[in-house]
Amino acid sequence: MNRFAKQLLPFCSLIFIISLWTFLEPDNFLSFRNFSNVLRRSSVNGIMAAGMTYVIITAGIDLSVGSMLAFCGMIGSVAMLGLSGASWAQMTGGSYIELTPEAMLWGTGIGIAAGALCGLANGLLITRLKLAPFIVTLGTMSIFRGVTYLMNSGKPFAVSDYTYLDIGKIWIFPSSVVILAGVLLLAGFLLKYTRFGRYTYAIGSNMETAFHAGINVQRILVTIYMMTGAFVGLAAMITTSRASSAQPTAGLALELDIIAAVIIGGCSPSGGRGTMTGTLIGTLLISFLRNGLTLLDISTNVQLVVIGAIIVLAVTADQIATRRQS
C-alpha cells in the first residue's frame, strides 16, 4: 500500500506536468516529433539513472557519472577512429575520417568497457579502502574530467559517420529509445527477480546485517558500481552519436539530473528503498519539465532552480512518508 502510494506521487506529478504543458503550449508540445525528441533525450539520462538506482539503493552515490560520460565518449571515439586506420595526427586534427562499420561496433564496445573499468575503479576504492562513496566519486569526477580534457587538449574528436545511435531505427522506434527500454527492463528484472537485486536492497538497508547473513558485500558493491559504469559507457556512445563527435565537455553537471531523477522516483538516499519504475517516471518527469520550460522560452538557469527545488521537495516527501510509517 505504502510502496504503491509512494510511486503515485511522482506519477501524478508527471501527468500534471504533461497536462500543464499541453494546456500552455498545445501546438509545440503535443506533437509526435516533440514527444519522440523528449524520449530520445531521456534515453541517455534513463540509462544512467538505471545504474544510479542501484547505487542509491545501497545508500551510496556516484557523482562521477557526468565526467565518466565524456571520458567514455572520447575513448570510444578514439577506438573507432584508430580501428578505421586514422593516425593520431588525423584524429586530433579533426579532419573527416571515414569509419568502417566494424570499427563503429568495436568502438561502441570499447566505450562501454571503458565505463565498466571506471566503475570498477570507483567500486574498488570504495570497498577496499573503505572510503565514502561521496568522497571517492567526487575525486574521480574531477579525475575523469581532467583526463578527458588532456586527451585532445580540450578539443573534441569528430566521428561524423557514427549516426546509428542517433537517427537509426529499430522497426519504427528510434534505436536509442529501444536501448533505453532494454536497459530499464534488464535492470528492473535484476532488481526484482534475482538474488543480486535482493542483496542490493539488503546492503542499503543494513550493511552489517547483510554481512552477517553471508552476503559478500564488497563483491556486490563493486559489481554495482561497475554495472553503473557500463551503463554510463552505453549512454556516452549515444551522446557521441547524437553530436557526431565526442565532446570533452559532455555531461557537465549531468549527475545532478540523474541523481534527481532517481530520488524523485522514490529511491531513499539513506538506502534500501527504490524501484526501476520510479526511476523511469523520475527521468521522464525531468525531461518533460526541461522540454516544456524550453518551449516556453524559460532559460536553462531557471530550469536549474526549478529542478533543485523539486529534488528538495521529493526528499521532503520521502522523509514525511518514512516518519509517518514509523
Place this chain on the structure above:
Amino acid sequence: MVGELKMRQIVKTFGPVTALRNVTFCARPGTVHALCGENGAGKSTLMKVLAGVYQPDAGEIVIDGQKRVFASPKQALEAGISMLYQELDLAEHLTVYENIFLGRELRYKIPLMIDRAGMISQTRQACRKYGFEIDPEATIQSLTPGQCQIVELLKALMKNARIIVMDEPTSSLSEGEAEQLFCVVNQLRKLRLTIIYISHRMEEVKKLADDISVLRDGEVAAGGTSAEMDIPTVLRHMVGRELKDYYPARQSNPGPVLFEARHLTGRGIRDVSFSVREGEIVGMAGLVGAGRTETARAIFGIDRPQTGQIWLGGKRVRIRHPAKAIRKGIAYLTEDRKRTGLCTILPCSWNMTLPNYPRIGMRLLLKLRKERTLCEAYGSKVSVKWTSPDTAADCLSGGNQQKLLIGRWLMAQSRFLIFDEPTRGIDVGAKKEVYQLLNELVGEGKGILMISSELPELFGVCDRILVMRRGRLVGDLATRETSPEQVMHLAAVEE
C-alpha cells in the same frame, strides 16, 4: 554539605513492570558503598532515580538530613550528585579543560571571549589537589580509557560533587589502569566523599567497599558492611532466585559430538576449546566483555581466529566468511537484532530468506510465489505474528522479530545454532516461546550454544554451562552438578 545519602522506600514502575520495590539505600560520607546485582536487578534504575533521570513513584531522597526532589539531572547535579556512566560522556576532539568547562566556560574581560588561561590553571590546580596526573591541554582522544575516566571524575569534582556514582568503571580498563583507578577511589574516600560503586567483579568489591548492598528483582536482597558480607554470601543473594516454572521441561539425551572448537585464539579470546553434542543446549555465562560474543564471532567467520580449529560433524572446517559458516550449517543469532540481525525497513519475508536463496533453490532467480509459501510455512512453524510476510520487519515486536530470525535459520537447515542473548528485550510470554523453540530444535537433533547474561535462564534451559572470564574458558559444568553461585564465582572472581 557532607554528602550523607538516604533513599527510603523508593518505588519505580515502568508500565506493568515494577523495577524498584520499596528500596531503601543509605550511603555514608567517606565510604565506598558497593551496589551488586545481576543484569536487570534494578541497580541502574536506582542510580538513575538518584541522579534525577527518573522520578520515583514513591519514596524519598534525603541528603544531609534534607528531603530533596530532583525533577531533572541538572537539579541532582546542583545538589552535588554526579554519575559516571559506563559509556564516557566526553567530546573526543576537545581537550581536557574544554571538556571540564563545557557549557560553563569562564568569561574573559572582553565580551564573547573565553578565559583559556584561567580554565587551564583551574584544571591544573584541581589535578594537584586530588593527585591526578593529567595534562589539561591534552585532547581526549590521546588519553587512555583509564585517563578518560579520571577526566570524568575531575569534571564531577570540579562541579563540587559530594556523591559520586561509578557504574562498572573498570569494564573497559586494563588491569594496570584498574589499579590506578582504585588508588583514585581511595584518595576520594580520604577526602570524605560518598562513593557508590556498581560492579560485577567481586574482587574489586571486596578490595574497595566499606559497605555492600545487593539488589535482586528490584528489591534489596541483602546489605551490610564489607566485613559482614563475604563473597559467597554476596553471590548467593545475587542469584538466590528460584527457577520459575516457565522453563519448559525437556528430555535430554545428547547424541554424538556435533561441533567442536579447539584452541580458538583471536580477537578478545584466548585458547577457547569446547564441544556441543547433537540435541544438546550448551550455555555460555560470563560478564560483559568476557569474550562470549567474540567466541561466536570467531566461529561464524566474522573475526578470523588467529589460531585454532573448528570441527563440525567430525570434519574440520575452515571458515573465513559468514557465507561459509552458513553453507556449513552454522547459524548465528546476534545479540543486537536491529544492528546485525535484521534489515528493518525490508519486508519480513525478505529478511527470512536473505541468507537462504541457494538453500531454497533460488541460486540465481527468485521465485516470489514459492518464497511467500515458504515464509508462511516457517512463520507459522515458529508462530511469528505478522499481518503478512510483506510487512516491514520493524513493525514487529521484539519477540516476533526474534522468532522471525529463528525461522530464518530453520529455513537455512542449520545444524549448529548460536544464540547470543536470545531473550534480551523481549517480554516474558515471548521468552517462554523462545525457550520452547530451543527445545524443539534440539529435539530435532540440532546443537545449540546459548550465550546469556541471565543465570536463571541458563540454568532453566541448558544441559551444560560454559563460563568465560577475560577471554578464557574457565569452566565447563554440567547444569545438574553446579549452582548459580559456582558459575557466578567462576565468572566474577579472579583466582
